Amino acid sequence: MNPDQAGGVFTAARQEFARWSARLWRPLGEIATGLARPMPGEHVLDACCGAGASAIPAALAVGPSGAVDAVDVAEGLLAEGRREAAALAVPQLRFLQADVLTWDGGPYDLVQCCYGVFFFPDMDAGAARLIGLLRPGGRFAVTTWLAGGMADLVPIGRAAAAPERPELAEAPRDPGPSARIDTPDKLREWLSTLGLHGVTVHLARFTQPLQPDDWWTFLLGSSMRGFVAGLPDDALHRVRSRFLDALARDGRDTLDASTIVGIGHRPA
Incomplete structure:
Protein backbone atom coordinates (compact mmCIF):
# COMPACT_ATOMS: atom_id res chain seq x y z
CA MET A 1 0.00 0.00 0.00
CA ASN A 2 1.59 3.28 -1.08
CA ALA A 18 -12.72 6.29 16.13
CA ARG A 19 -15.42 3.91 17.38
CA TRP A 20 -12.67 1.41 18.13
CA SER A 21 -10.30 3.83 19.86
CA ALA A 22 -11.36 3.31 23.46
CA ARG A 23 -11.81 -0.42 23.04
CA LEU A 24 -8.70 -1.31 21.05
CA TRP A 25 -6.29 1.37 19.86
CA ARG A 26 -5.89 3.38 23.07
CA PRO A 27 -5.16 0.36 25.31
CA LEU A 28 -2.68 -0.99 22.79
CA GLY A 29 -1.07 2.43 22.45
CA GLU A 30 -0.68 2.66 26.22
CA ILE A 31 0.93 -0.78 26.30
CA ALA A 32 3.39 0.10 23.53
CA THR A 33 4.35 3.43 25.06
CA GLY A 34 4.65 1.93 28.51
CA LEU A 35 7.24 -0.51 27.17
CA ALA A 36 9.08 2.08 25.02
CA ARG A 37 9.29 4.32 28.13
CA PRO A 38 9.55 7.89 26.80
CA MET A 39 11.13 10.00 29.55
CA PRO A 40 10.57 13.63 30.61
CA GLY A 41 12.29 16.00 28.23
CA GLU A 42 12.79 13.49 25.43
CA HIS A 43 12.13 14.18 21.75
CA VAL A 44 9.91 11.47 20.22
CA LEU A 45 8.74 10.62 16.72
CA ASP A 46 5.52 8.62 16.54
CA ALA A 47 5.57 7.29 12.97
CA CYS A 48 2.28 6.17 11.39
CA CYS A 49 0.58 7.72 14.41
CA GLY A 50 -3.05 7.38 13.29
CA ALA A 51 -5.31 9.15 15.76
CA GLY A 52 -2.60 9.30 18.42
CA ALA A 53 -3.16 6.14 20.47
CA SER A 54 0.56 5.95 21.26
CA ALA A 55 1.49 9.59 20.55
CA ILE A 56 -0.76 10.99 23.27
CA PRO A 57 0.60 8.83 26.11
CA ALA A 58 4.12 9.58 24.82
CA ALA A 59 3.39 13.31 25.02
CA LEU A 60 2.10 12.96 28.57
CA ALA A 61 5.24 11.02 29.47
CA VAL A 62 7.77 13.50 28.03
CA GLY A 63 5.94 16.43 29.62
CA PRO A 64 6.19 20.11 28.69
CA SER A 65 10.00 19.96 28.52
CA GLY A 66 9.81 17.29 25.80
CA ALA A 67 8.29 17.10 22.33
CA VAL A 68 6.42 14.54 20.24
CA ASP A 69 6.07 14.71 16.46
CA ALA A 70 3.12 12.53 15.44
CA VAL A 71 3.29 11.89 11.68
CA ASP A 72 0.81 10.13 9.40
CA VAL A 73 -0.57 10.41 5.87
CA ALA A 74 -4.25 10.08 6.92
CA GLU A 75 -5.57 13.57 7.61
CA GLY A 76 -8.89 12.19 8.88
CA LEU A 77 -7.16 10.29 11.70
CA LEU A 78 -4.86 13.22 12.47
CA ALA A 79 -7.92 15.42 12.95
CA GLU A 80 -9.20 12.96 15.57
CA GLY A 81 -5.84 13.09 17.31
CA ARG A 82 -5.71 16.88 17.32
CA ARG A 83 -9.18 17.03 18.82
CA GLU A 84 -8.22 14.74 21.70
CA ALA A 85 -4.86 16.43 22.25
CA ALA A 86 -6.56 19.82 22.47
CA ALA A 87 -8.89 18.52 25.17
CA LEU A 88 -5.90 17.23 27.15
CA ALA A 89 -3.87 20.44 26.66
CA VAL A 90 -0.59 18.88 25.55
CA PRO A 91 1.18 21.60 23.51
CA GLN A 92 4.31 19.42 23.31
CA LEU A 93 2.45 17.19 20.81
CA ARG A 94 2.25 18.08 17.11
CA PHE A 95 0.13 16.11 14.62
CA LEU A 96 1.64 16.44 11.15
CA GLN A 97 0.44 15.14 7.80
CA ALA A 98 3.41 13.71 5.93
CA ASP A 99 4.94 10.51 4.62
CA VAL A 100 7.17 9.27 7.45
CA LEU A 101 9.55 7.80 4.87
CA THR A 102 10.46 11.30 3.71
CA TRP A 103 10.21 12.99 7.13
CA ASP A 104 13.44 14.77 8.07
CA GLY A 105 12.90 15.78 11.70
CA GLY A 106 15.05 14.85 14.66
CA PRO A 107 17.37 13.72 15.91
CA TYR A 108 15.03 11.81 18.21
CA ASP A 109 15.57 10.01 21.50
CA LEU A 110 12.79 7.57 20.60
CA VAL A 111 11.10 6.61 17.34
CA GLN A 112 8.03 4.44 17.82
CA CYS A 113 5.96 2.88 15.04
CA CYS A 114 2.82 1.00 16.07
CA TYR A 115 1.42 -1.39 13.46
CA GLY A 116 2.94 0.61 10.64
CA VAL A 117 6.18 -0.93 9.38
CA PHE A 118 4.43 -3.70 7.45
CA PHE A 119 2.63 -1.08 5.33
CA PHE A 120 5.92 0.33 4.01
CA PRO A 121 6.63 -0.47 0.34
CA ASP A 122 9.97 -1.86 1.56
CA MET A 123 9.80 -2.73 5.26
CA ASP A 124 13.55 -3.00 5.75
CA ALA A 125 14.39 0.23 3.96
CA GLY A 126 11.56 2.08 5.69
CA ALA A 127 12.65 0.94 9.14
CA ALA A 128 16.27 1.83 8.38
CA ARG A 129 15.11 5.31 7.35
CA LEU A 130 13.36 5.79 10.70
CA ILE A 131 16.35 4.46 12.64
CA GLY A 132 18.47 7.04 10.83
CA LEU A 133 16.41 9.78 12.52
CA LEU A 134 17.55 8.64 15.98
CA ARG A 135 20.40 10.19 17.90
CA PRO A 136 23.23 7.77 18.66
CA GLY A 137 21.99 5.49 21.43
CA GLY A 138 18.35 6.36 20.72
CA ARG A 139 15.58 3.75 20.83
CA PHE A 140 13.48 2.29 18.03
CA ALA A 141 10.20 0.68 19.16
CA VAL A 142 7.95 -1.37 16.86
CA THR A 143 4.64 -3.08 17.52
CA THR A 144 3.20 -5.80 15.29
CA TRP A 145 0.49 -8.45 15.46
CA LEU A 146 1.15 -11.90 16.88
CA ALA A 147 0.71 -14.76 14.38
CA GLY A 148 -2.73 -16.37 14.45
CA GLY A 149 -4.51 -13.15 15.43
CA MET A 150 -5.33 -10.00 13.49
CA ALA A 151 -3.52 -10.93 10.28
CA ASP A 152 -5.73 -14.01 9.89
CA LEU A 153 -8.74 -11.74 9.33
CA VAL A 154 -7.35 -10.20 6.14
CA PRO A 155 -7.83 -13.29 3.92
CA ILE A 156 -11.40 -13.61 5.22
CA GLY A 157 -12.15 -9.98 4.37
CA ARG A 158 -10.49 -10.32 0.98
CA ALA A 159 -12.51 -13.45 0.11
CA ALA A 160 -15.76 -11.75 1.14
CA ALA A 161 -15.07 -8.80 -1.16
CA ALA A 162 -13.58 -10.74 -4.09
CA PRO A 163 -16.91 -11.52 -5.86
CA GLU A 164 -17.47 -7.76 -6.10
CA ARG A 165 -13.82 -7.02 -6.86
CA PRO A 166 -12.36 -9.73 -9.15
CA GLU A 167 -8.92 -8.11 -8.97
CA LEU A 168 -8.73 -9.18 -5.31
CA ALA A 169 -9.03 -12.84 -6.29
CA GLU A 170 -6.23 -12.38 -8.82
CA ALA A 171 -3.88 -10.61 -6.40
CA PRO A 172 -0.96 -12.57 -4.89
CA ARG A 173 -1.98 -14.46 -1.74
CA ASP A 174 1.38 -14.24 0.04
CA PRO A 175 1.09 -13.20 3.71
CA GLY A 176 3.11 -10.03 3.18
CA PRO A 177 5.89 -8.53 5.27
CA SER A 178 3.96 -8.82 8.54
CA ALA A 179 4.64 -12.58 8.48
CA ARG A 180 8.34 -11.83 8.81
CA ILE A 181 7.85 -10.27 12.26
CA ASP A 182 4.81 -12.06 13.71
CA THR A 183 6.53 -14.00 16.52
CA PRO A 184 8.81 -12.71 19.29
CA ASP A 185 11.81 -14.55 17.82
CA LYS A 186 11.19 -13.22 14.31
CA LEU A 187 10.81 -9.64 15.54
CA ARG A 188 13.97 -9.90 17.66
CA GLU A 189 15.95 -11.24 14.72
CA TRP A 190 14.62 -8.58 12.34
CA LEU A 191 15.48 -5.71 14.69
CA SER A 192 18.96 -7.15 15.14
CA THR A 193 19.51 -7.37 11.37
CA LEU A 194 18.77 -3.63 11.22
CA GLY A 195 21.89 -3.04 13.32
CA LEU A 196 20.13 -2.33 16.61
CA HIS A 197 21.73 -3.31 19.91
CA GLY A 198 20.22 -4.45 23.21
CA VAL A 199 17.03 -5.67 21.55
CA THR A 200 14.19 -6.63 23.91
CA VAL A 201 10.85 -8.13 22.87
CA HIS A 202 7.61 -8.30 24.85
CA LEU A 203 4.39 -10.22 24.15
CA ALA A 204 1.11 -8.62 25.21
CA ARG A 205 -2.00 -10.80 25.04
CA PHE A 206 -5.07 -8.72 24.18
CA THR A 207 -8.49 -10.05 23.17
CA GLN A 208 -11.99 -8.62 22.81
CA PRO A 209 -15.36 -10.43 22.64
CA LEU A 210 -17.26 -9.34 19.55
CA GLN A 211 -20.81 -9.26 18.26
CA PRO A 212 -21.53 -9.48 14.48
CA ASP A 213 -21.92 -5.71 14.08
CA ASP A 214 -18.56 -5.24 15.78
CA TRP A 215 -16.85 -7.32 13.11
CA TRP A 216 -18.23 -5.20 10.29
CA THR A 217 -17.28 -1.86 11.88
CA PHE A 218 -13.84 -3.31 12.52
CA LEU A 219 -13.42 -4.16 8.83
CA LEU A 220 -14.54 -0.67 7.83
CA GLY A 221 -12.18 0.93 10.36
CA SER A 222 -9.11 -1.02 9.29
CA SER A 223 -6.92 -1.40 6.20
CA MET A 224 -9.49 -3.94 4.93
CA ARG A 225 -11.70 -0.98 4.07
CA GLY A 226 -9.62 -0.78 0.93
CA PHE A 227 -11.27 -4.01 -0.24
CA VAL A 228 -14.70 -2.34 -0.33
CA ALA A 229 -13.87 1.29 -1.11
CA GLY A 230 -16.27 2.72 -3.68
CA LEU A 231 -18.69 -0.21 -3.74
CA PRO A 232 -22.42 0.63 -3.92
CA ASP A 233 -24.67 -0.15 -0.96
CA ASP A 234 -26.05 -3.39 -2.37
CA ALA A 235 -22.53 -4.73 -2.95
CA LEU A 236 -21.50 -3.67 0.56
CA HIS A 237 -24.44 -5.61 1.94
CA ARG A 238 -23.34 -8.75 0.11
CA VAL A 239 -19.75 -8.36 1.32
CA ARG A 240 -20.97 -7.89 4.88
CA SER A 241 -23.08 -11.05 4.70
CA ARG A 242 -20.25 -13.13 3.29
CA PHE A 243 -17.78 -11.75 5.84
CA LEU A 244 -20.01 -12.45 8.85
CA ASP A 245 -21.00 -15.88 7.54
CA ALA A 246 -17.34 -16.85 7.11
CA LEU A 247 -16.48 -15.68 10.62
CA ALA A 248 -19.44 -17.65 12.03
CA ARG A 249 -18.36 -20.81 10.18
CA ASP A 250 -14.87 -20.28 11.58
CA GLY A 251 -16.33 -20.03 15.10
CA ARG A 252 -14.90 -16.58 15.70
CA ASP A 253 -16.52 -14.59 18.47
CA THR A 254 -13.32 -12.98 19.79
CA LEU A 255 -10.91 -10.50 18.27
CA ASP A 256 -7.35 -11.52 19.06
CA ALA A 257 -5.25 -8.36 18.97
CA SER A 258 -2.30 -9.88 20.77
CA THR A 259 0.74 -7.75 20.10
CA ILE A 260 4.51 -8.03 20.04
CA VAL A 261 6.55 -4.98 21.06
CA GLY A 262 10.23 -4.89 20.10
CA ILE A 263 12.72 -2.23 21.20
CA GLY A 264 16.33 -1.78 20.11
CA HIS A 265 19.02 0.89 20.43
CA ARG A 266 20.88 2.63 17.65
CA PRO A 267 24.62 2.13 18.18
CA ALA A 268 26.21 5.01 20.05
Missing part, protein backbone atom coordinates in the same frame (compact mmCIF):
# COMPACT_ATOMS: atom_id res chain seq x y z
CA PRO A 3 1.27 6.45 1.07
CA ASP A 4 -1.53 7.96 -1.03
CA GLN A 5 -3.55 4.75 -0.87
CA ALA A 6 -3.01 4.41 2.88
CA GLY A 7 -3.99 8.02 3.48
CA GLY A 8 -7.19 7.64 1.48
CA VAL A 9 -8.22 4.34 3.08
CA PHE A 10 -7.65 5.43 6.66
CA THR A 11 -9.15 8.90 6.18
CA ALA A 12 -12.30 7.23 4.81
CA ALA A 13 -12.21 4.90 7.84
CA ARG A 14 -12.11 7.79 10.31
CA GLN A 15 -15.56 7.28 11.82
CA GLU A 16 -15.29 3.51 12.32
CA PHE A 17 -11.66 3.80 13.45
Whole structure:
Protein backbone atom coordinates (compact mmCIF):
# COMPACT_ATOMS: atom_id res chain seq x y z
CA MET A 1 0.00 0.00 0.00
CA ASN A 2 1.59 3.28 -1.08
CA PRO A 3 1.27 6.45 1.07
CA ASP A 4 -1.53 7.96 -1.03
CA GLN A 5 -3.55 4.75 -0.87
CA ALA A 6 -3.01 4.41 2.88
CA GLY A 7 -3.99 8.02 3.48
CA GLY A 8 -7.19 7.64 1.48
CA VAL A 9 -8.22 4.34 3.08
CA PHE A 10 -7.65 5.43 6.66
CA THR A 11 -9.15 8.90 6.18
CA ALA A 12 -12.30 7.23 4.81
CA ALA A 13 -12.21 4.90 7.84
CA ARG A 14 -12.11 7.79 10.31
CA GLN A 15 -15.56 7.28 11.82
CA GLU A 16 -15.29 3.51 12.32
CA PHE A 17 -11.66 3.80 13.45
CA ALA A 18 -12.72 6.29 16.13
CA ARG A 19 -15.42 3.91 17.38
CA TRP A 20 -12.67 1.41 18.13
CA SER A 21 -10.30 3.83 19.86
CA ALA A 22 -11.36 3.31 23.46
CA ARG A 23 -11.81 -0.42 23.04
CA LEU A 24 -8.70 -1.31 21.05
CA TRP A 25 -6.29 1.37 19.86
CA ARG A 26 -5.89 3.38 23.07
CA PRO A 27 -5.16 0.36 25.31
CA LEU A 28 -2.68 -0.99 22.79
CA GLY A 29 -1.07 2.43 22.45
CA GLU A 30 -0.68 2.66 26.22
CA ILE A 31 0.93 -0.78 26.30
CA ALA A 32 3.39 0.10 23.53
CA THR A 33 4.35 3.43 25.06
CA GLY A 34 4.65 1.93 28.51
CA LEU A 35 7.24 -0.51 27.17
CA ALA A 36 9.08 2.08 25.02
CA ARG A 37 9.29 4.32 28.13
CA PRO A 38 9.55 7.89 26.80
CA MET A 39 11.13 10.00 29.55
CA PRO A 40 10.57 13.63 30.61
CA GLY A 41 12.29 16.00 28.23
CA GLU A 42 12.79 13.49 25.43
CA HIS A 43 12.13 14.18 21.75
CA VAL A 44 9.91 11.47 20.22
CA LEU A 45 8.74 10.62 16.72
CA ASP A 46 5.52 8.62 16.54
CA ALA A 47 5.57 7.29 12.97
CA CYS A 48 2.28 6.17 11.39
CA CYS A 49 0.58 7.72 14.41
CA GLY A 50 -3.05 7.38 13.29
CA ALA A 51 -5.31 9.15 15.76
CA GLY A 52 -2.60 9.30 18.42
CA ALA A 53 -3.16 6.14 20.47
CA SER A 54 0.56 5.95 21.26
CA ALA A 55 1.49 9.59 20.55
CA ILE A 56 -0.76 10.99 23.27
CA PRO A 57 0.60 8.83 26.11
CA ALA A 58 4.12 9.58 24.82
CA ALA A 59 3.39 13.31 25.02
CA LEU A 60 2.10 12.96 28.57
CA ALA A 61 5.24 11.02 29.47
CA VAL A 62 7.77 13.50 28.03
CA GLY A 63 5.94 16.43 29.62
CA PRO A 64 6.19 20.11 28.69
CA SER A 65 10.00 19.96 28.52
CA GLY A 66 9.81 17.29 25.80
CA ALA A 67 8.29 17.10 22.33
CA VAL A 68 6.42 14.54 20.24
CA ASP A 69 6.07 14.71 16.46
CA ALA A 70 3.12 12.53 15.44
CA VAL A 71 3.29 11.89 11.68
CA ASP A 72 0.81 10.13 9.40
CA VAL A 73 -0.57 10.41 5.87
CA ALA A 74 -4.25 10.08 6.92
CA GLU A 75 -5.57 13.57 7.61
CA GLY A 76 -8.89 12.19 8.88
CA LEU A 77 -7.16 10.29 11.70
CA LEU A 78 -4.86 13.22 12.47
CA ALA A 79 -7.92 15.42 12.95
CA GLU A 80 -9.20 12.96 15.57
CA GLY A 81 -5.84 13.09 17.31
CA ARG A 82 -5.71 16.88 17.32
CA ARG A 83 -9.18 17.03 18.82
CA GLU A 84 -8.22 14.74 21.70
CA ALA A 85 -4.86 16.43 22.25
CA ALA A 86 -6.56 19.82 22.47
CA ALA A 87 -8.89 18.52 25.17
CA LEU A 88 -5.90 17.23 27.15
CA ALA A 89 -3.87 20.44 26.66
CA VAL A 90 -0.59 18.88 25.55
CA PRO A 91 1.18 21.60 23.51
CA GLN A 92 4.31 19.42 23.31
CA LEU A 93 2.45 17.19 20.81
CA ARG A 94 2.25 18.08 17.11
CA PHE A 95 0.13 16.11 14.62
CA LEU A 96 1.64 16.44 11.15
CA GLN A 97 0.44 15.14 7.80
CA ALA A 98 3.41 13.71 5.93
CA ASP A 99 4.94 10.51 4.62
CA VAL A 100 7.17 9.27 7.45
CA LEU A 101 9.55 7.80 4.87
CA THR A 102 10.46 11.30 3.71
CA TRP A 103 10.21 12.99 7.13
CA ASP A 104 13.44 14.77 8.07
CA GLY A 105 12.90 15.78 11.70
CA GLY A 106 15.05 14.85 14.66
CA PRO A 107 17.37 13.72 15.91
CA TYR A 108 15.03 11.81 18.21
CA ASP A 109 15.57 10.01 21.50
CA LEU A 110 12.79 7.57 20.60
CA VAL A 111 11.10 6.61 17.34
CA GLN A 112 8.03 4.44 17.82
CA CYS A 113 5.96 2.88 15.04
CA CYS A 114 2.82 1.00 16.07
CA TYR A 115 1.42 -1.39 13.46
CA GLY A 116 2.94 0.61 10.64
CA VAL A 117 6.18 -0.93 9.38
CA PHE A 118 4.43 -3.70 7.45
CA PHE A 119 2.63 -1.08 5.33
CA PHE A 120 5.92 0.33 4.01
CA PRO A 121 6.63 -0.47 0.34
CA ASP A 122 9.97 -1.86 1.56
CA MET A 123 9.80 -2.73 5.26
CA ASP A 124 13.55 -3.00 5.75
CA ALA A 125 14.39 0.23 3.96
CA GLY A 126 11.56 2.08 5.69
CA ALA A 127 12.65 0.94 9.14
CA ALA A 128 16.27 1.83 8.38
CA ARG A 129 15.11 5.31 7.35
CA LEU A 130 13.36 5.79 10.70
CA ILE A 131 16.35 4.46 12.64
CA GLY A 132 18.47 7.04 10.83
CA LEU A 133 16.41 9.78 12.52
CA LEU A 134 17.55 8.64 15.98
CA ARG A 135 20.40 10.19 17.90
CA PRO A 136 23.23 7.77 18.66
CA GLY A 137 21.99 5.49 21.43
CA GLY A 138 18.35 6.36 20.72
CA ARG A 139 15.58 3.75 20.83
CA PHE A 140 13.48 2.29 18.03
CA ALA A 141 10.20 0.68 19.16
CA VAL A 142 7.95 -1.37 16.86
CA THR A 143 4.64 -3.08 17.52
CA THR A 144 3.20 -5.80 15.29
CA TRP A 145 0.49 -8.45 15.46
CA LEU A 146 1.15 -11.90 16.88
CA ALA A 147 0.71 -14.76 14.38
CA GLY A 148 -2.73 -16.37 14.45
CA GLY A 149 -4.51 -13.15 15.43
CA MET A 150 -5.33 -10.00 13.49
CA ALA A 151 -3.52 -10.93 10.28
CA ASP A 152 -5.73 -14.01 9.89
CA LEU A 153 -8.74 -11.74 9.33
CA VAL A 154 -7.35 -10.20 6.14
CA PRO A 155 -7.83 -13.29 3.92
CA ILE A 156 -11.40 -13.61 5.22
CA GLY A 157 -12.15 -9.98 4.37
CA ARG A 158 -10.49 -10.32 0.98
CA ALA A 159 -12.51 -13.45 0.11
CA ALA A 160 -15.76 -11.75 1.14
CA ALA A 161 -15.07 -8.80 -1.16
CA ALA A 162 -13.58 -10.74 -4.09
CA PRO A 163 -16.91 -11.52 -5.86
CA GLU A 164 -17.47 -7.76 -6.10
CA ARG A 165 -13.82 -7.02 -6.86
CA PRO A 166 -12.36 -9.73 -9.15
CA GLU A 167 -8.92 -8.11 -8.97
CA LEU A 168 -8.73 -9.18 -5.31
CA ALA A 169 -9.03 -12.84 -6.29
CA GLU A 170 -6.23 -12.38 -8.82
CA ALA A 171 -3.88 -10.61 -6.40
CA PRO A 172 -0.96 -12.57 -4.89
CA ARG A 173 -1.98 -14.46 -1.74
CA ASP A 174 1.38 -14.24 0.04
CA PRO A 175 1.09 -13.20 3.71
CA GLY A 176 3.11 -10.03 3.18
CA PRO A 177 5.89 -8.53 5.27
CA SER A 178 3.96 -8.82 8.54
CA ALA A 179 4.64 -12.58 8.48
CA ARG A 180 8.34 -11.83 8.81
CA ILE A 181 7.85 -10.27 12.26
CA ASP A 182 4.81 -12.06 13.71
CA THR A 183 6.53 -14.00 16.52
CA PRO A 184 8.81 -12.71 19.29
CA ASP A 185 11.81 -14.55 17.82
CA LYS A 186 11.19 -13.22 14.31
CA LEU A 187 10.81 -9.64 15.54
CA ARG A 188 13.97 -9.90 17.66
CA GLU A 189 15.95 -11.24 14.72
CA TRP A 190 14.62 -8.58 12.34
CA LEU A 191 15.48 -5.71 14.69
CA SER A 192 18.96 -7.15 15.14
CA THR A 193 19.51 -7.37 11.37
CA LEU A 194 18.77 -3.63 11.22
CA GLY A 195 21.89 -3.04 13.32
CA LEU A 196 20.13 -2.33 16.61
CA HIS A 197 21.73 -3.31 19.91
CA GLY A 198 20.22 -4.45 23.21
CA VAL A 199 17.03 -5.67 21.55
CA THR A 200 14.19 -6.63 23.91
CA VAL A 201 10.85 -8.13 22.87
CA HIS A 202 7.61 -8.30 24.85
CA LEU A 203 4.39 -10.22 24.15
CA ALA A 204 1.11 -8.62 25.21
CA ARG A 205 -2.00 -10.80 25.04
CA PHE A 206 -5.07 -8.72 24.18
CA THR A 207 -8.49 -10.05 23.17
CA GLN A 208 -11.99 -8.62 22.81
CA PRO A 209 -15.36 -10.43 22.64
CA LEU A 210 -17.26 -9.34 19.55
CA GLN A 211 -20.81 -9.26 18.26
CA PRO A 212 -21.53 -9.48 14.48
CA ASP A 213 -21.92 -5.71 14.08
CA ASP A 214 -18.56 -5.24 15.78
CA TRP A 215 -16.85 -7.32 13.11
CA TRP A 216 -18.23 -5.20 10.29
CA THR A 217 -17.28 -1.86 11.88
CA PHE A 218 -13.84 -3.31 12.52
CA LEU A 219 -13.42 -4.16 8.83
CA LEU A 220 -14.54 -0.67 7.83
CA GLY A 221 -12.18 0.93 10.36
CA SER A 222 -9.11 -1.02 9.29
CA SER A 223 -6.92 -1.40 6.20
CA MET A 224 -9.49 -3.94 4.93
CA ARG A 225 -11.70 -0.98 4.07
CA GLY A 226 -9.62 -0.78 0.93
CA PHE A 227 -11.27 -4.01 -0.24
CA VAL A 228 -14.70 -2.34 -0.33
CA ALA A 229 -13.87 1.29 -1.11
CA GLY A 230 -16.27 2.72 -3.68
CA LEU A 231 -18.69 -0.21 -3.74
CA PRO A 232 -22.42 0.63 -3.92
CA ASP A 233 -24.67 -0.15 -0.96
CA ASP A 234 -26.05 -3.39 -2.37
CA ALA A 235 -22.53 -4.73 -2.95
CA LEU A 236 -21.50 -3.67 0.56
CA HIS A 237 -24.44 -5.61 1.94
CA ARG A 238 -23.34 -8.75 0.11
CA VAL A 239 -19.75 -8.36 1.32
CA ARG A 240 -20.97 -7.89 4.88
CA SER A 241 -23.08 -11.05 4.70
CA ARG A 242 -20.25 -13.13 3.29
CA PHE A 243 -17.78 -11.75 5.84
CA LEU A 244 -20.01 -12.45 8.85
CA ASP A 245 -21.00 -15.88 7.54
CA ALA A 246 -17.34 -16.85 7.11
CA LEU A 247 -16.48 -15.68 10.62
CA ALA A 248 -19.44 -17.65 12.03
CA ARG A 249 -18.36 -20.81 10.18
CA ASP A 250 -14.87 -20.28 11.58
CA GLY A 251 -16.33 -20.03 15.10
CA ARG A 252 -14.90 -16.58 15.70
CA ASP A 253 -16.52 -14.59 18.47
CA THR A 254 -13.32 -12.98 19.79
CA LEU A 255 -10.91 -10.50 18.27
CA ASP A 256 -7.35 -11.52 19.06
CA ALA A 257 -5.25 -8.36 18.97
CA SER A 258 -2.30 -9.88 20.77
CA THR A 259 0.74 -7.75 20.10
CA ILE A 260 4.51 -8.03 20.04
CA VAL A 261 6.55 -4.98 21.06
CA GLY A 262 10.23 -4.89 20.10
CA ILE A 263 12.72 -2.23 21.20
CA GLY A 264 16.33 -1.78 20.11
CA HIS A 265 19.02 0.89 20.43
CA ARG A 266 20.88 2.63 17.65
CA PRO A 267 24.62 2.13 18.18
CA ALA A 268 26.21 5.01 20.05
